[in-house]
Amino acid sequence: MSQFPDSSPPVFAERNYLNTPATGLKSWLTTLDHKRIGVMFLITTLIFFAVGGLFAMLIRIELLTPGPTIMDAMSYNRMFTLHGVVMIFLFMIPAIPSGFGNFLLPIMVGAKDVAFPRLNLLSFYVYLLGALIALGGMIYGGADTGWTFYTPYSTTTTTKVVPILLGAFILGFSSILTGLNFIVTVHTLRAPGITWNKLPLFVWSIYGTSVIQILATPVLGMTLLLVAIEHAFGWGIFDPARGGDPVLFQHFFWFYSHPAVYIMILPAMAVISEVVCAFSRKNIFGYKAVAYSSLGIAFVGFFTWGHHLFTSGQSAFNAGVFGVLSMFVGIFTAIKVFNWVATMYKGSISFKTPFVYFIGFLFFLFFGGMTGVALATVSLDIHWQDTYFVVAHFHFIMVGSTIMAFLAALHYWWPKITGRMYNERWGLVGATLVVSGFVFTFLPQFLLGNEGMPRRYFNYPERFQALNVASTAGASVLGIGFLVILVYILVSLKYGPVAGPNPWGSRGYEWLTPSPPPLENFDELPAFERGPHEYHDLPGVEAVAPGAGSSHA
């Protein structure tokens, strides 16, 4: 990137949020600075990601052979439950919004902090509290219900469901507080010059996420509380043996948990919209389409929950309506995909690590998205319901895409957060391992599911073994990839070259301030005259754009 005229020798900002006002542990734990809170969220969610990943590895090892391999059936049930709970509630929902969102959103709107810094810190501690209670329940015995807590099994099982339910209930408050904070920040703290249509696309998508967090989470909270009460006191609200309606639970659960999928994917799309511009050196194609489709996904996401109940006894009419509504999400997502691809067209692409993850993201989103449209078709879903096809689908779309975006964000904003660069060569090695490992883990699961292997089963017939072994082998590559990333990222903290304010030559607002940013984000507030994705007036770009940098010359 050194060919860009505005890059003087990089400097590490002397006075930054990492050393102001103090550096001690206490100054971190009591901080009200959104950047520090964001970093604390990132570290904690990454720890839980490692825990959830460990559970995933154990599941895959267990499934190497039919019958018991390293654990008994009950431990296996606990293992996949914990994997789901940890990954969803402790990693994927908070990681990008509460981690990167906290760090970046106020900077991107030109604010000194989020609207309610104390609530922001509270959100972190509420998250910790919820996590510890859930974790306590896991250590104390764990649950065997799957992360979906379907009744009546979840209200009658003897495993420790209640602490895990309460943990998830408490985690919901953290999610609500953060979402509320972001919405108010975007509405009231935008700097002069940043109008709604000059907001970075990251902010638009996080805004859509926040709307879902606020409107859906209370319903889940209430539902989990009801299940906990029922489990503890036997009230019978969802238990058919006591007059309850278990399908009502499914409606309530998915009213939150389907939009929750968009709590995971919208922030991923937020990251991708930033990365694609920065590494294609092109204006975003169709700014408004990308921005408003985020709100479209947030809105339609509330009316699709019934597609989880195709085989639960809802009427054929309902199933049809929910099926069609679910496909609307595909339309909004396709709008984004086309715009991202069009952004690359005739751009001057630099194939750095974040861009590799962007390509991985597109691939996974496409695969996961198209199988999602297929699953939304009622007649096809009858065949695939509760098979590994569904497992592969949601791992591609919400795990694959979200992790791609998370890693893209980690690499893209690493110099901003830490002030130092990671090693690009090792970055590419890590990206290759993770992307290929992911494909090898989950592609076989599509085939397994299509042949009829049900999800969450401990045992399976001989003929499924080859594909299961392939999947486990892929998971090992994936695991090694993450370890590689962990190592070079940690090394770069101490030995990485100093990045300077804008190592990528990006036009995003957050790159206008030194790295790491000062306590109040900007030493002097910029005028924000141009948009955050405008590359056409960049010196040197015109010379490149007509084709010199692309293969179409």
Next chain:
Amino acid sequence: MHSAVAHHFESLEKQGQAQRLGMWLFLATEVLLFTALFAAYGVYRYLYTDAFSQASRSLETWMGGVNTFVLVTSSFTVAMGLDAVVKGKNRRTGLLFGLSILLGCVFMVLKGFEYRHHFLHAELPGPFYGGPIAGSGGSMFFSLYFLITGLHAFHVLVGMTVLGVIGARTWLGRYGAEHHVPVELAGLYWHLVDLIWIFVFPLIYLI
């Protein structure tokens, strides 16, 4: 600049704007929290129509009615309190908020008598139900009855605490004519607690 302005806001007015928006969003989450219970009530009322209307008729409608009146009156006194602080009459706001808390106490005491009645007649949730209604309908009604009114009563208690703290601070002069957003927000919360009751009352007692 006013001393109550946090460092990241440019003015008291901007800060007030943010706080109001934050409160409205919070109220939206509260509404959705209750909506889940209302939806469950609707579903089970449909499944157990006769049992639910029988159970509903057995409630003391006059007590619910008096409580509705009490709560609406308390909302009125809170609104008057806000009006007073805007005009700079702090002490009056403190008194009016105190009066609202008293009305909240009346509500809780009446609710307590109703609960006592239910306990004495074994009109309790789930397996503890020993009332006259056969089948699962009666126990289901009282499960939802205790969940909804219990959650609402909890909100009344929280609201009374909020009114107490904010009322006392207003009395002491922390808030005044130019800085009264927290008073307004406390009022908003109390109004929401009332509003929820206005939905709970017909749902449980009347229809």
